[in-house]
Amino acid sequence: MGRLFAIEIIYRGIFQKTLGKHISRSIVLAAHKEDKLGISFGRYGDSPERNGIPAKNFAIVATDEQTLEEGMAKYEPKEVDITIAVDDTLCKGVESWAWYGLQPVNRLLKPGGTLIVTSREQPEALIEMAHRKEYPYKLAIVKGTPSFSGLWVYKDDHTDVRILGAIARILPELFSLESVQKAIMDEWHDELKATSAGKSYERTTSLTVQPNQGNPEEPYRFDFPKWHEMGEGIAIPSIPAGHSFEDPTTHAVGGFRPDRNPTFKKFSTRTMRPVVNFDTCIKCTLCWLQCPDSCFDVTPDGLYDANMQACCGCGVCEAVCPVKDCVTMVNETEFRDNASQWEMWKKDKEGYKTWLEEKIKSHPERSHGFRYRGQYEEQVPEMLEIAREG
Amino acid sequence: MAPVATAIEEQRKTDETALITGSEAIAVACKLADVDVITAYPIRPYDTVMQYVAKLVANGEMDCEYIVAEGEHSQFEIVKHASACGARVFCGSSGVGWMYAMEALTVTPALRIPMVVMVGNRALDDPGAFGVEHNDALAVRDLGWQLVWVDNAQEALDTALIAYRVAEDRRIFLPCAISCDGAFLTHSQALVKIPSQEKVNEFLPRYNRADLLLHPDNPITVAPQANEDWVMEIRRQNYAAMERTFGVIKEAYADFERILGRSYGNPFFEEYQTDDADVVLMGMGTLSTPVKVAIRQMRKQGKKVGFVRMRWFRPFAAEDLAKSLGRFSAVGVIDRDYSFGSPYLGGVLAGEVRHALYPSPGKRPPVLGFICGLGGREVTVPDVERMTDSVYKAAEGKVQPLTQWIGLRE
Structure with a gap:
């Protein structure tokens, strides 16, 4: 039997759909320049994609037809040589429409396999976000703001070819830089893109992540009932309406927290989250009314606390809030937990203020490229500059 | 009043x-x-x-x-x-x-x-x-x-x-x-x-x-x-x-x-004059009337013909039916339907009957299929007699098409 290569691309549904497809197709086309065979496909259960919900593409490449068939006889590969996360916030884990529970970003990596992440963060920050693995793996960063080449737009910021260049460096048995550049010229007829791939190839380095490094949490998971344990008629209990809850400092009971989907948490769906200044909130209700995911809990003291179990990070609350800097969207990479901001504020208002200011100050510009009109166009030259200069 | x-x-x-x-x-x-x-x-x-x-x-x-x-x-x-x-x-x-x-x-x-x-x-x-x-x-x-x-x-x-x-x-x-x-x-x-x-x-x-x-x-x-x-x-x-x-x-x-106070016997299918029958016809719905009339006439000529009318098609009482059909030397299934391109190009019921018989541990009589009475065309007594003749031939082992169109202008 020949050699089989498997590569997965984890991307944000819709926003990065085109990017994910380009990378996976190009892997197969570049390998084919060296007479290898391959297939490229999306994980069918991830579709229909939803905004920001993690989804996957796979490229399976083999040195001969029989070996390829071995790799194709599965719905998705059980292990991969390379995992590519085209958004660094995906390092926190992957909860897709296709399965229940949170899967670590590095779950499918073989021992010694490589996780490639597009990010402007330092490796330490990414390692801390990703769950621990029982054996060592490698991490390589392709520097850049996560590219949003999605269903509606294709932001040609060279993220795709820079990742291909990095793969040629990390796994030269799969394909050489020369093959990548040939495939790029066939596909895009763009020498600048071929050059970007070459620069990425030259710059790519990786470091080893040890089993004692990373997020020690057990990812949440769910058990499936047997067919005779399930309710009949495709009927499931509704999510209960919700209930009041207790103020941790005054012990007053009140407000309203809607009950939420017990099996879909949305923690891994968002790329940014609202940070709320409760001292300046005028209780106008707009964030609570406009949130498309009913993510705001009404607190016993009449404030609105964005519950991270339900927040998709869309930014509507920030947009509708009439008070300057009361709600600010902050890059998800800045957070390590999903705790209540309101509780933090109630327990230590001064401490919260310091925390809030630090978060708002350091928040790197983030969104799906549509946070304000023209943001998307601004990001392309910036990314091309990174591609050129590193 | x-x-x-x-x-x-x-x-x-x-x-x-x-x-x-x-x-x-x-x-x-x-x-x-x-x-x-x-x-x-x-x-x-x-x-x-x-x-x-x-x-x-x-x-x-x-x-x-x-x-x-x-x-x-x-x-x-x-x-x-x-x-x-x-x-x-x-x-x-x-x-x-x-x-x-x-x-x-x-x-x-x-x-x-x-x-x-x-x-x-x-x-x-x-x-x-x-x-x-x-x-x-x-x-x-x-x-x-x-x-x-x-x-x-x-x-x-x-x-x-x-x-x-x-x-x-x-x-x-x-x-x-x-x-x-x-x-x-x-x-x-x-x-x-x-x-x-x-x-x-x-x-x-x-x-x-x-x-x-x-x-x-x-x-x-x-x-x-x-x-x-x-x-x-x-x-x-x-x-x-x-x-x-x-x-x-x-x-x-x-x-x-x-x-x-009304009894239907076996709920799944009705049997008519099957006790001593050599061969039987099968079908669903109102074609039972001309079939029963024809059977009475044929019995006067000494032909021991019976009729099995399927009531319940789903669920399909395959085991009961196979057991019952095992008593006869041939079965003719009258389909008031079609299933173009199906096995042996037969009607839907004929296919189901053959399917029911295949795993049967008992005798498996040959099954002939008849497409008849489509579009509301009358299933006549002579039609039924013609079908019965074919079923008798099948019982004798004579080779003939497994699906036959009856009452067709040809």
């Missing part, structure tokens, strides 16, 4: 006889079952039942929501939702009207909706023929619908009551379509014994949607999107429910006999 209320009260206690069509018989069953929601959309020959129900409602004899939908798809969707909310429902259609409702028909068993409907069997378009063919009802045979064919108005009425009893049994909760041959049954009147309301009430308990009731006091989500993690288990549940129908149907017929 007795006051109307008293007359109605009298009628509640005693069986009476009425000269009514098969469609009217089903409408009377709806009245006796005190159906809550009925939806209608006209298409011949089913429309006779909706007309008669409308008359019952207009005359104050029946109290139900009677909704005329803007098409068959809505017609079936409305009762599907009403049933989910706990209403006993009735619906129906014919031919391409039934096909227009197909999307609603597929989701109905999946959601375990005990809808009872009448299919006035009609040829599918094109051409736009009004006459009977069974392909309309058969189009849902794999989806979890219970399918039953009746051959007279009395059986139509009785089977409708039994259908409610079985469909609404919590162990089942599957829809049931009662097929009535267009014209021969839907448009011809016969004397029918109408059971008293008391007896029907004793036989047929109220519909209780129980844990699946869609109501604010029982907050559930029905039909959420689910992918491969759930679908096999959901299908397996419907498989189990259909498997249970065998037992529940037997129970219902036994109670029907006990309470209403």
Whole structure:
């Protein structure tokens, strides 16, 4: 039997759909320049994609037809040589429409396999976000703001070819830089893109992540009932309406927290989250009314606390809030937990203020490229500059 | 003259006889079952039942929501939702009207909706023929619908009551379509014994949607999107429910006999003059009449021919049938339907019968298929004699086409 290569691309549904497809197709086309065979496909259960919900593409490449068939006889590969996360916030884990529970970003990596992440963060920050693995793996960063080449737009910021260049460096048995550049010229007829791939190839380095490094949490998971344990008629209990809850400092009971989907948490769906200044909130209700995911809990003291179990990070609350800097969207990479901001504020208002200011100050510009009109166009030259200069 | 209320009260206690069509018989069953929601959309020959129900409602004899939908798809969707909310429902259609409702028909068993409907069997378009063919009802045979064919108005009425009893049994909760041959049954009147309301009430308990009731006091989500993690288990549940129908149907017929006093013998298929038969014919629906007449004539000539009429097509009592057919030296299946390109190019019933026989440990007689009576063409006594001759030849081992068209101009 020949050699089989498997590569997965984890991307944000819709926003990065085109990017994910380009990378996976190009892997197969570049390998084919060296007479290898391959297939490229999306994980069918991830579709229909939803905004920001993690989804996957796979490229399976083999040195001969029989070996390829071995790799194709599965719905998705059980292990991969390379995992590519085209958004660094995906390092926190992957909860897709296709399965229940949170899967670590590095779950499918073989021992010694490589996780490639597009990010402007330092490796330490990414390692801390990703769950621990029982054996060592490698991490390589392709520097850049996560590219949003999605269903509606294709932001040609060279993220795709820079990742291909990095793969040629990390796994030269799969394909050489020369093959990548040939495939790029066939596909895009763009020498600048071929050059970007070459620069990425030259710059790519990786470091080893040890089993004692990373997020020690057990990812949440769910058990499936047997067919005779399930309710009949495709009927499931509704999510209960919700209930009041207790103020941790005054012990007053009140407000309203809607009950939420017990099996879909949305923690891994968002790329940014609202940070709320409760001292300046005028209780106008707009964030609570406009949130498309009913993510705001009404607190016993009449404030609105964005519950991270339900927040998709869309930014509507920030947009509708009439008070300057009361709600600010902050890059998800800045957070390590999903705790209540309101509780933090109630327990230590001064401490919260310091925390809030630090978060708002350091928040790197983030969104799906549509946070304000023209943001998307601004990001392309910036990314091309990174591609050129590193 | 007795006051109307008293007359109605009298009628509640005693069986009476009425000269009514098969469609009217089903409408009377709806009245006796005190159906809550009925939806209608006209298409011949089913429309006779909706007309008669409308008359019952207009005359104050029946109290139900009677909704005329803007098409068959809505017609079936409305009762599907009403049933989910706990209403006993009735619906129906014919031919391409039934096909227009197909999307609603597929989701109905999946959601375990005990809808009872009448299919006035009609040829599918094109051409736009009004006459009977069974392909309309058969189009849902794999989806979890219970399918039953009746051959007279009395059986139509009785089977409708039994259908409610079985469909609404919590162990089942599957829809049931009662097929009535267009014209021969839907448009011809016969004397029918109408059971008293008391007896029907004793036989047929109220519909209780129980844990699946869609109501604010029982907050559930029905039909959420689910992918491969759930679908096999959901299908397996419907498989189990259909498997249970065998037992529940037997129970219902036994109670029907006990309470209403009419016996149908084996609920799943009727046997006619099979005790000493050499060969048998098989079929569904009203073609039983010319077949029985022909059998009586042929028996005078010494030909020991019998007839097996399938009532329940889903569930299909394969083991019982195989055991029964093992007694004969050949079987001729008359299909008032077609399944172009199927094994041996036969009709749907012929294929099912061969399928039922294959694993049988007993004798497996040769099975000949006949396509006959399409589009409402009459199945004549000479047709039946011709088919019987072929079946005898098959019994003698003579090679001939496994599927033969009978009553065709050629």
